Amino acid sequence: MTSSRAVSRSVPNLAFRRLRGQRSPGEFAAAVRRAAREIGEHVACDARYVGRVEAGEIRCPNYAYERVFLHMFPGLTLRDLGFSAREDVRGRAARVTSQRRPSPAAAGPAAAPSSAAPSSAVPSGAVPSGPVPSKAVPSGETSTTSTTSEESDVLRRAFITSGPATVMAASLGLGGTSAAAASAAIPAPRRVGETEVHAVEEAVRRIRLLDDRHGADGLYRSAAQPLRAAYSLLDAGTTTRRSTAERLYAGAGELSISVGWLAHDSGRFDAARSHYAEALATARIAGDPALEAHAFCNTSFLARDAGQYREAVRAAQAGRRAAARLSSPRLLSLLALREAGGRARLGDRTGCAQALSQAHGYFDRGPSDADPEWMSFFGEPELEANEALCHAALGDWARAARHAYRAAALQQPHFARNLALYRAELAADLARSGAPDEAAAAGHQVLDLLEDVQSSRIHTALAGTVRVLLPQRRLPEVGAFLERHASVNARA
Incomplete structure (x- = not known):
């Protein structure tokens, strides 16, 4: 008992506290997030995280935070920042785990490990509110009080620990391992059946559900794990039936598109x-026109956002050719x-x-049993929002605003991400x-x-x-919005 308490005692990180200087924890967290954006990283740093580091609860940051901190303080090492070496922390975590976990022999036959165990702990579709099981936490992210990743937020914890996604990761040896270790853990001769295919399909649905509610920023890194698992199942090549193989190809391709999104x-x-190219290749291999159309649809969307407008047109046309084989x-x-x-x-106005006109004509024909499952988001609000974007691109701002207003007014509240996007477009127009x-x-509604x-x-x-509203910041409504936006942005 005494030894266990001594192991868990935190030692304050005074070096890190000195580097913060006169800034508050919140101000320092904002500086960390700005530094992350400068090098293309995304970290969910807040005042609480800074406090945990300074209290010594986080003895070594994960790799993303490590890159950000070394960027912020060039010339310093992790030890200079007051952290312990990663190998020391990993070794210590392993010792703590071994102290807490009884051996199978001591626990008896009922405690024998089972690949299906995680699914019984969290029902499919449920969003757990408790801590993440240690087996679901990526390696390299350690803490003296919890095995939960300091960068993970509740959305990513919910995704990784929920139902079939966990079954798939656990059954393939992917729970909490690195990519290399995961691939090594998967035996070559693997029998793939209904359980594994269902897990892939449920992982796709769960990503879409969480994205609709909360957006993508907190989910991307976690979603890569079941994607690797799905393609490892394809590589195994031991499905029992052709229908199972076709579902697995479709599921893996849809998962790749979801992660790409x-x-x-x-x-x-x-x-x-x-990710979109991987999905397109999977569609071509499997001869799946529905998956091919989806991959081209998202590729067109990406090309538009990336400023590659001719590619956006060509990809959309290729998608339409693939979709012509469907109903x-x-x-x-x-x-x-x-x-x-x-x-x-x-x-090109014409x-x-x-x-x-073609889009409205097809839309007016109504839904069909052949509509893909992933198109659940596509209704009249999305039609209006896309038309608003077209008019905005052509400089018809008032017309764009009318369509954006209709999109926001028609959108159902549970599509929170799309509702925020439509209102952001309305504010811009x-x-x-x-x-x-x-x-x-409208900007205030987006901030809400x-x-x-x-x-x-x-x-x-x-x-x-x-930026457009700055010249009119003396107007009371505009000034209040700009001030609130600046405050929210500083915290973000």
């Missing part, structure tokens, strides 16, 4: 392009909208109008159409939603609105 929405365009007018409508968006940014007070009011939504795209859109 998380990268896309959080500003990691190169990673998104790689989903709504899918054809969305692909026509993707083409319209690319043409609008090329300044081509954009034709594509928008109003600001540029000469309605600063109305733009500020950003308490629960994490999306780099939305932050970028709102920042553009702020």
